[in-house]
Amino acid sequence: MIEFHDVEKYYGDFHALHNINLTIEAGETVVLIGPSGSGKSTLIRTVNGLERINQGQLIVDGFDLADKKTDMNKIRKNVGMVFQHFNLYQNKTVLENIMLAPRIVLKKDEAKNKELAMQLLDKVGLADKAQSYPAQVSGGQAQRIAIARSLAMEPKCILFDEPTSALDPEMIDDVLNVMKDIARDSSMTMLVVTHEMGFAREVGDRVIFMADGHILEDDTKEKFFDGQPSNERAKQFLSKIIKH
Numbered sequence: 646m647i648e649f650h651d652v653e654k655y656y657g658d659f660h661a662l663h664n665i666n667l668t669i670e671a672g673e674t675v676v677l678i679g680p681s682g683s684g685k686s687t688l689i690r691t692v693n694g695l696e697r698i699n700q701g702q703l704i705v706d707g708f709d710l711a712d713k714k715t716d717m718n719k720i721r722k723n724v725g726m727v728f729q730h731f732n733l734y735q736n737k738t739v740l741e742n743i744m745l746a747p748r749i750v751l752k753k754d755e756a757k758n759k760e761l762a763m764q765l766l767d768k769v770g771l772a773d774k775a776q777s778y779p780a781q782v783s784g785g786q787a788q789r790i791a792i793a794r795s796l797a798m799e800p801k802c803i804l805f806d807e808p809t810s811a812l813d814p815e816m817i818d819d820v821l822n823v824m825k826d827i828a829r830d831s832s833m834t835m836l837v838v839t840h841e842m843g844f845a846r847e848v849g850d851r852v853i854f855m856a857d858g859h860i861l862e863d864d865t866k867e868k869f870f871d872g873q874p875s876n877e878r879a880k881q882f883l884s885k886i887i888k889h
């Protein structure tokens with residue numbers, strides 16, 4: 646479970662997150678949307694400690710992230726992240742990319758590590774790429790490998806920061822389908838920043854709309870898409886993105 650209580654985040658003088666209060670239950674899939682610069686990335690990056698909060702309380706899986714004594718390595722083991730750019734190690738095979746963190750961080754047994762890595766590659770439809778190098782796969786394939794790499798740590802929660810926005814259009818669906826599979830696994834908590842409203846409609850539990858560092862709307866997807874958001878800016882944003 647993730648709990649934000651009165652969270653504030655500043656970058657120097659710039660107030661990036663205002664009074665964030667939010668509870669995300671284990672297993673939920675929450676989609677964050679909003680205009681550019683509204684604080685979506687900042688918010689999800691606080692969950693694994695990539696950005697520290699300045700005020701308030703943020704509890705992730707029982708750990709208080711505002712407490713300087715909290716061991717951030719424990720958080721990062723439980724909270725995976727997939728970025729817009731996949732950042733695979735170019736000089737390692739696809740299989741090695743997936744096995745690296747569990748080997749180093751979890752000290753996982755080699756045979757078990759390899760078994761899970763191959764299962765995950767199969768899950769993302771790329772078992773035949775195990776011995777390839779990142780330069781030999783497409784962007785969409787690289788992103789699916791990055792997702793498998795994140796899952797190999799067996800996290801309880803996974804954060805996605807615009808995972809499809811750097812991809813060619815024909816590759817987006819393959820990545821979204823992998824993400825939908827993960828979302829349907831009720832044990833995984835997912836926070837997803839995306840403009841893919843089809844994803845939100847199909848597998849999201851909740852939709853959060855942010856603007857200027859504020860959460861202006863936090864609805865079930867049914868209320869957000871079918872019942873209309875109550876916030877005027879959220880309404881305008883929605884009509885714009887649905888049109889495109």
Ligand SMILES: Nc1ncnc2c1ncn2[C@@H]1O[C@H](COP(=O)(O)OP(=O)(O)OP(=O)(O)O)[C@@H](O)[C@H]1O
Pocket residue numbers: 656659661679680681682683684685686687688
């Ligand atoms: N490291 C940083 N230092 C200073 N300002 C930052 C930093 N990171 C983000 N910001 C600012 O904080 C605000 C929120 O940025 P953030 O990336 O969280 O927004 P976003 O909603 O994810 O935007 P986008 O959709 O464009 O990625 C923006 O005004 C951005 O310029």
